[in-house]
Amino acid sequence: MSQTQSVAAQPTSIAKALAIAVCATALLAACAPANDAASPAADAEVPAIAPTSTAADDVAPEPAAPVSDAASGTVGGDGSQIVLDTLGETDLGSANLAGELACSFSEDDQPPLLYAMGVVGSQDPAQGIVKVAGYVEPVRAPGGFDGMTQNPTFTGQGKTIRIEETGEAIGGGESPPRPATLTYLRADGASRTIEGRWQCGP
Incomplete structure (x- = not known):
């Protein structure tokens, strides 16, 4: 092969190498586990909310009638x-x-x-x-x-x-x-x- 043909073939080889690298990166990204830090865990404990009193609860009981x-x-x-x-x-x-x-x-x-x-x-x-x-x-x-x-x-x-x-x-x-x-x-x-x-x- 002449020197001219060898120089002409180099850009094609570089392009192929770049294409293979891009495909490999894409495959690795698809297979990697999702980042759990971005969202809260589904089974995380939810803090309990204290019940609030209603108007009926705030009413004082009536005094007992004479027995x-x-x-x-x-x-x-x-x-x-x-x-x-x-x-x-x-x-x-x-x-x-x-x-x-x-x-x-x-x-x-x-x-x-x-x-x-x-x-x-x-x-x-x-x-x-x-x-x-x-x-x-x-x-x-x-x-x-x-x-x-x-x-x-x-x-x-x-x-x-x-x-x-x-x-x-x-x-x-x-x-x-x-x-x-x-x-x-x-x-x-x-x-x-x-x-x-x-x-x-x-």
């Missing part, structure tokens, strides 16, 4: 009933109440729910008993027998009992009963009112 028991008439307190049982002859005999004359509260013609005795003209408290949920408990009222004849208030451990006459005497005789209410007030705020009759005398 009442329709069967017993108990209102308020811890929800337990005030149960007053009638007093039997054994209860009255075991109490050994001192006094001259007695007063009692009863529902209709039932045995008494409260029974007390006191001395006429004495300032010593009248002594009485009630039966609360099966247990006989002592109560007292100031002013002896005379203090019991007009809307007396009896007190005992954890309790206050108020008697209030609500009408005229029923019938005649020396000690006729009068319509009245007995209101039992317990130390925890519970109360119960019972309609009945209050009777004082021999």
Whole structure:
């Protein structure tokens, strides 16, 4: 080959070499892994968003209404009933109440729910008993027998009992009963009112 032909062939060889280099670069670029740094990972943890309160959540709860028991008439307190049982002859005999004359509260013609005795003209408290949920408990009222004849208030451990006459005497005789209410007030705020009759005398 002459020197002229050799010089003419050099540009063609260079062009081929450049073409092969470009193809190789393109192939390497296609096979290389994608750059993860350019975009966040698909499984990256997403920070939790704290729940926001709504208008309904911000409303303060209403105060609880007084607890009442329709069967017993108990209102308020811890929800337990005030149960007053009638007093039997054994209860009255075991109490050994001192006094001259007695007063009692009863529902209709039932045995008494409260029974007390006191001395006429004495300032010593009248002594009485009630039966609360099966247990006989002592109560007292100031002013002896005379203090019991007009809307007396009896007190005992954890309790206050108020008697209030609500009408005229029923019938005649020396000690006729009068319509009245007995209101039992317990130390925890519970109360119960019972309609009945209050009777004082021999």
